[in-house]
Amino acid sequence: MSVKLDRRKKYTRMLLKESLMKLMQEKPLSNITIKEICDLADINRSTFYSHYTDLYDLLYQIEDEIIKDLSEALSSYNYTKDEEALQMTENLLVYIANNRESCQTLFSEYGDPSFQKKVMMLAHDHVIKTPLVGKHTKPDISEYVSLYIVNGSIHIVQSWLKNGLKQSPKEMAELIIKLGNRGLSSFQ
Structure with missing residues (x-):
């Protein structure tokens, strides 16, 4: 069961990272919202916050x-x-x-x-x-x-x-x- 969770967690983090990188190709981080990242990754905000504290935490990781x-x-x-x-x-x-x-x-x-x-x-x-x-x-x-x-x-x-x-x-x-x-x- 934990292997499945680890894979799912890695996949979610990969989606969030890819979404942020895609948005940063178009505009600076200061103009990007967590909502935009979540919409692009097709996840909800609570899932984002279960992995990262904010946009900067995601970027720094x-x-x-x-x-x-x-x-x-x-x-x-x-x-x-x-x-x-x-x-x-x-x-x-x-x-x-x-x-x-x-x-x-x-x-x-x-x-x-x-x-x-x-x-x-x-x-x-x-x-x-x-x-x-x-x-x-x-x-x-x-x-x-x-x-x-x-x-x-x-x-x-x-x-x-x-x-x-x-x-x-x-x-x-x-x-x-x-x-x-x-x-x-x-x-x-």
Whole structure:
């Protein structure tokens, strides 16, 4: 009996998450009501409140799940090996492609800026450990180099999502690593 309830609970939460993401593609969270989410998910308000305290609780749980997944993926790499930077970047892009709708929505103009900042800081904490930053820069400027690479990479990913993922995750990973390693001079 509890397995059935767990499946039903997961399904309901999935519907609520998908409904919020769909609505956030059209308008900011401040203009979305719980009633709209419930109508779209075809559930009643009491069911919503049995899972979440409010819209922000729902949004933060979606964001936290993505941050947790990204953190686990980033933590599984050895940053002393150059070749793993490409593999790590490609795997992150595969994750983003597989979760395209949520990632695209959360990184859009209607997304939560604090989520975008959390992703940037998470990436920054891992990029600063890579040989890309560590061995090629002086310690006093490595922080700036890392922030530059992360911010540029996030904007590349946002554009990639917005343009419909026309390039493969591997192609995008190679571009990001190439820009990070050698900057614009690698394209001349």
